[in-house]
Amino acid sequence: MTEKQGGSDVRSNSTRAAPLAATRAEPLAAARADPLAATQAEPTGDGWRLTGHKWFCSAPMSDAFLTLAQTEAGLGCFLVPRFTPDGERNAIELQRLKEKCGNRANASAEIEYRNAWAVPIGPPDRGIATILEMVQQTRLDAASAPVGMMRQALGEAWRYAQGRHAFGRPLAEQPLMRAVIADLALEVEAGVALMLRAARAFDGAARGDEAERALARLLPTLAKYWHNRRGPGFMAEAMECLGGIGYVEESPLARLYREAPVNSIWEGSGNVICLDVLRVLARHPSALEALWQELAPARGQVRELDDALGDLERLLEAPPEVLEPRARWLTQRLAQCLQGALLLRHAPNAVGEVFCRARLGAEASPAYGVLPSASPVAEVLTRIAP
Ligand SMILES: Cc1cc2nc3c(=O)[nH]c(=O)nc-3n(C[C@H](O)[C@H](O)[C@H](O)COP(=O)(O)OP(=O)(O)OC[C@H]3O[C@@H](n4cnc5c(N)ncnc54)[C@H](O)[C@@H]3O)c2cc1C
Structure with a gap:
């Protein structure tokens, strides 16, 4: 192309x-x-x-x-x-x-x-429409790959933290390092949940399920944008968990760090993807309807998620000239709310709740490792694959 x-x-x-x-x-x-x-x-x-x-x-x-x-x-x-x-x-x-x-x-x-x-x-x-059928598939790939890479980087960081001692204790027992790695683990949990939900929508669409077809129009795009926004910063943070050796080619972190931006650029760069989200919402009201239905079971459980969904509903009423410059925010919030809702349904309660507080609430931070007070760090850390 x-x-x-x-x-x-x-x-x-x-x-x-x-x-x-x-x-x-x-x-x-x-x-x-x-x-x-x-x-x-x-x-x-x-x-x-x-x-x-x-x-x-x-x-x-x-x-x-x-x-x-x-x-x-x-x-x-x-x-x-x-x-x-x-x-x-x-x-x-x-x-x-x-x-x-x-x-x-x-x-x-x-x-x-x-x-x-x-x-x-x-x-x-009809070349664009035709090739987009392929592009939707590769967008699902570009939405999944960053999660796989983040999961690998998380594994490397946790393994290193368990083996490395500093100031008399393994890094894995130092409260601040635990908070950083637990926050990275939360991001992976949320990414895996959204990526697999997007893939399930593809399978449902292939079986002829209309609601899943509607979701398949939106979910890979939301996931591609958001997972790739989170990826490069994640790699830098995971690299830093290894200290100096993280920056050296002997660990896989340097390669993951260089690879991290590519899935954001190809198959539609960030802005283009967000504009595509606006297009899908405008042209296919069934996609938004299916998304609200997907979010419905999670309502009423965590105040931060309810508030964020209310804000989204208000934003979506805005005219196109207001929405276009806000397209990144809209896409990010749709993706994060869906991640929160999926975790509340499919992960242990503590994980879903802390994700909603950490990503959607007043204590949300753009940096990794800043979890809200009284976060269940130990429970989140048990979710890291051995
Ligand atoms: C490793 C790699 C492999 C690739 N392989 C292939 C391949 O096999 N086949 C292929 O066809 N392409 C491939 N590409 C190209 C890739 O798909 C394009 O580079 C990408 O789609 C962006 O197009 P562009 O480079 O022309 O940037 P531009 O279209 O010039 O975009 C530049 C920036 O402007 C933004 N932008 C564009 N329009 C708007 C707008 N209306 N509003 C706001 N912002 C906007 C974009 O999001 C982007 O950030 C590859 C790229 C890379 C890095």
Whole structure:
């Protein structure tokens, strides 16, 4: 999807697609001037020709790519295989691999289609809607991966705290370190609950359950935004639990720290995701209805959650020009309220209650390790996977 002039705004894509019949009259003349395309035989069978540059193409060793290209009818979605039907290598030039901040195990390339052979997927003017079906799946992935990484970092921090002694006691017995790690554990609990609920909505939608389909429109987006906002700070905090060695490549924390921002950027960067939440709420009232139903069983248990839900209801009545600059806050609060409600239903009572107080109440802090007074730290710490 991503081209130099537009990643978020894919409508600005300039890669062109023409049906093969239209290109046969000039049989690959332009391509033959190019050394790579000159090796291409005219493929048999119906198909289209794609010409253009894509600025980010991850996993370029894949056997096929979904891609967007302009047709006469509008932006279309195409499948571009690595080999044409007659077995020749398709005219996709890998120009260079990106030198990335992290995410090194996944190669990302700059590529050029030089009359590459492709087949359309879906109607030629419905490319965005078509490719979004794939994007919703990868957004679920981008919502889940940060939780997995946070869980790994938490495990590393807790293991280290148990083995490391300072000032006469293991770090795991020092009250302030316990508060920090318990707070990280709360974030993982909430992330796992929201991520699995989003995945369940996908399964329900696939079975034809309408309420789950409505939730599946909203939940991966909420979770992708919020888990990735929490991830990088979480990694820094977990790294610090290990002291100096946390910053050294011998521990896995440095790699997790570099990896942490990527799931926020791709498949829709933070702002774009929040604007998407507004779009879903405006276009699909059933999504919000399904969300209120999901939250209903948790009402009346913790004052902080009830108050936050009341604030949300008032905010949602605001006109679009008020909501747009507040889209991050709205998305964050929807995600946190749902996390709180899920924990109240599925985790021990103490965990759900302290999460609601720590994240939604007056004592909520943007920093990790600032739990409200009288928090059940020991109970939260028992939730960390061995
Ligand atoms: C490691 C990696 C691998 C990638 N792999 C692929 C891939 O395989 N295929 C692919 O297609 N892309 C891939 N991408 C690209 C990625 O999807 C885009 O970089 C991303 O969608 C953002 O697009 P952009 O870079 O053009 O930024 P821009 O669209 O220029 O956005 C810049 C910033 O502006 C914000 N913004 C945009 N519009 C608005 C608005 N209306 N209001 C407020 N803020 C706004 C965005 O949220 C973002 O923070 C990859 C990126 C990375 C880092």
